[in-house]
Amino acid sequence: MTEIPENHPRYFSLLTRERIVEGVNLGITSMQGLIAQGRGECFDYLLGEKTNAFAEKSETVAAAMLILAEKPIISVNGNTAALIPEQMIRLSGIVGAPLEVNLFHRTDERINRIINHLKDNGATEVLGEKGDEKLPLSHGRGTVDSDGIFSADVVVVPLEDGDRCETLVNMGKKVITIDLNPLSRTSRTATVSIVDNVVRALDGIANAALEMQDWDREQLEKLVESYDNKATLKKSLAAINENLRHMADEVL
Numbered sequence: 001m002t003e004i005p006e007n008h009p010r011y012f013s014l015l016t017r018e019r020i021v022e023g024v025n026l027g028i029t030s031m032q033g034l035i036a037q038g039r040g041e042c043f044d045y046l047l048g049e050k051t052n053a054f055a056e057k058s059e060t061v062a063a064a065m066l067i068l069a070e071k072p073i074i075s076v077n078g079n080t081a082a083l084i085p086e087q088m089i090r091l092s093g094i095v096g097a098p099l100e101v102n103l104f105h106r107t108d109e110r111i112n113r114i115i116n117h118l119k120d121n122g123a124t125e126v127l128g129e130k131g132d133e134k135l136p137l138s139h140g141r142g143t144v145d146s147d148g149i150f151s152a153d154v155v156v157v158p159l160e161d162g163d164r165c166e167t168l169v170n171m172g173k174k175v176i177t178i179d180l181n182p183l184s185r186t187s188r189t190a191t192v193s194i195v196d197n198v199v200r201a202l203d204g205i206a207n208a209a210l211e212m213q214d215w216d217r218e219q220l221e222k223l224v225e226s227y228d229n230k231a232t233l234k235k236s237l238a239a240i241n242e243n244l245r246h247m248a249d250e251v252l
């Protein structure tokens with residue numbers, strides 16, 4: 001990995017980029033994952049490269065939904081495996097949601113590499129190898145484990161292409177997505193859309209879950225019921241507008 005000086009003004013962004021490139025070199029991340037990361041970076045820039053208040057709210061609601069879930073699961077792809085293995089394992093342990101590798105560009109080789117990578121980072125059990133059930137999708141993401149995504153009631157899908165999200169919602173599952181693009185089909189169809197970078201969002205959900213661990217079911221259900229996903233997406237677009245206005249009026 002290229003050494004990034006800590007005093008570089010874009011240190012964290014460059015470090016994240018290095019991690020994704022390293023993921024490609026390790027055969028974990030797809031080449032297409034690099035393009036996805038670039039698109040995400042652009043939206044992150046427009047959102048101020050921070051967890052905005054609306055995203056913090058979504059992360060709290062996501063945490064409540066995961067605590068309430070009977071059979072939650074966290075889906076892992078080539079980008080999240082490279083960027084946030086430790087954070088996914090931490091969240092998995094806190095809310096009792098197993099990890100399942102589920103890939104758009106699915107090959108057995110990459111599934112196994114990602115499973116081993118997660119285990120090297122401390123995961124004890126990772127689903128996804130079996131692939132004994134099918135979602136009604138014509139690409140690799142349709143292949144899932146019967147005891148994982150297929151039978152889960154709440155699915156966390158960080159960084160996604162839209163049609164699986166829609167399929168899971170149509171199957172009656174609650175879907176929590178993390179996508180920096182508030183206009184994506186994923187963000188528009190999810191039950192809870194977290195418009196934040198995965199490098200910040202997973203810890204946001206995990207920390208909120210720890211804070212709410214003593215809440216009773218009624219309190220958690222009230223929080224989940226009060227959530228309005230469309231309003232959240234509108235707030236994220238307003239934040240982008242506001243940032244652009246600020247840039248044009250005060251920064252240039």
Ligand code: PTJ
Pocket residue numbers: 029030032033034035036037038039040041043077078079102103104105106159160161162178179180181184196197198199
């Ligand atoms: O590993 P695979 O084979 O499952 O493939 C994974 C990718 C990401 C290549 C695949 O799912 C894909 O092509 O995704 P898309 O359609 O490019 O969508 C990715 C979305 O994630 C885009 O809306 C990006 O803005 C967003 N995104 C990218 N990086 C981040 C992100 N959102 C949050 N955090 C990021 N770091």
